[in-house]
Amino acid sequence: MKIRDFYEAAALDRRRFLIGSALGAGTLLMPGLVRPAFAEADLALASSIRSLSNAFHAAWNAGAEAFGSSIGARHAALVTEGNSEKGVADIRAFLAQHGAQAVLGVDPNDAPDARPIVEAVSAGGGFVTTVWNKPDDLHPWDFGNNYVAHMSFDGTPAGAQTAKALFEAMGGSGGIVALGGIPSNKPAIQRKAGLLEAVDANGNVELLDFQDADWDATKANSVVSAWITRFGSDIKGIWAANDGMAIGALEALRAEGLAGQIPVTGIDGTRDAVTAVRNGEMAATVDWDPFWIGGIALSLSYQAATGKIVPENEPQEHREFYAAGKLITQADIQEYWAANVEQSPPEPDWNDLWGRLDRQIN
Structure with a gap:
């Protein structure tokens, strides 16, 4: 077949x-x-x-x-x-x-x-x-x-790479919020470590809040909706430890008319995430x-x-x-799309x- x-x-x-x-x-x-x-x-x-x-x-x-x-x-x-x-x-x-x-x-x-x-x-x-x-x-x-x-x-470099892509997409400075996976999962631990390394290395980015959403899009949507109410325009970017949560975050942004204005990153390389990168709603993902x-x-x-x-x-x-794995950003999405979607x-x-x-x- x-x-x-x-x-x-x-x-x-x-x-x-x-x-x-x-x-x-x-x-x-x-x-x-x-x-x-x-x-x-x-x-x-x-x-x-x-x-x-x-x-x-x-x-x-x-x-x-x-x-x-x-x-x-x-x-x-x-x-x-x-x-x-x-x-x-x-x-x-x-x-x-x-x-x-x-x-x-x-x-x-x-x-x-x-x-x-x-x-x-x-x-x-x-x-x-x-x-x-x-x-x-x-x-x-x-x-x-x-x-x-x-x-x-190795989730640590992936977490750091997507964080750096997020910082670049939001102009290099400002507040971000972040969604983690199941706290005891090794990939969740590694990806969070990569995020924190990137934040520590960039003195112009502030982590406003980090919450675990257990790899779940629905939980992520709820958390991000609450963050929008709590932080408002202070949110300049959203980092997610997997694509499912990133898509949940995007849905919360879409409900507020903010999709494409606040960049989002994920990890996994799912079709929805890659499409969102191509559409300018996500800054990056990693394809496993x-x-x-x-x-x-x-x-x-x-x-x-x-x-x-x-x-x-x-x-x-x-x-x-x-x-x-492979990092996918808006800079190389057209090449990736041609090789992996059109063909x-x-x-x-x-x-x-x-x-x-x-x-x-x-």
Whole structure:
């Protein structure tokens, strides 16, 4: 199936925008042992993500579906809706059904969730790749081959880059307000750190207020509406830790007739955000390519499940790494638009597991 077919069928963003007690059928594996490889048709693929109404995770799921289709394997979306207990329970249930045939790509709802998820998958003999969230002391190489890899993107420079783009768009000085993600999420922590670094380095910008909106557009809309009432014309720019909250902020500005007058930045590269950059309503976003993330997370786990790679034989930079993203501003939006919207990008090479590796996570 073509990439465009997935997007048209589900009205999703384009690719570039964007364990308990009952593990029944699982086979307990000792670290270091390589089990017989399964055929593609034997495997059960699943992605654990926050919400299909979230543009980032909708594109993630489209990429996961595309990868599953490419190998002829079934895929399920396990949606947490921001509930950690549900996220862990759904994965346990999936393991109880599929055991050692389970192949997972997981965005843990919160960093502590990664440990019980990884322990459950390892006990069941399945294979998992995590993205974004995990404790710093949890490492794939401590779980043999079952915890295949952890992939993330360095949010600190992204937070700083979008902040600097915001400052430039508002003329280099004035008051800003900022929207954070879930406070305990590693990406939220990093992106906030980047923002604060940029503010500290610029003596002409004042952070009027910072509030966490939990990656949620509706919460962000409510917070920004209150800020408009509270700060009025003192707000010269709005920084958001992801595109969903940035779009929520834009809706609040539109309601007051202020869209395009107060610049906004986000992070994720969703279609709505990239369009807003092109329309002059947002100053910048960062494209992580969630379509690729959804597919490559499953591909890493799948290649371990089928014996095409042996994770224990891979260097640590292949098992815990930052991938590269791209800053998009109004200065380069036309070039980006021509290459990624007007033209359909090629389908990802799902066998190129580390082609976008930036560096090992330290």
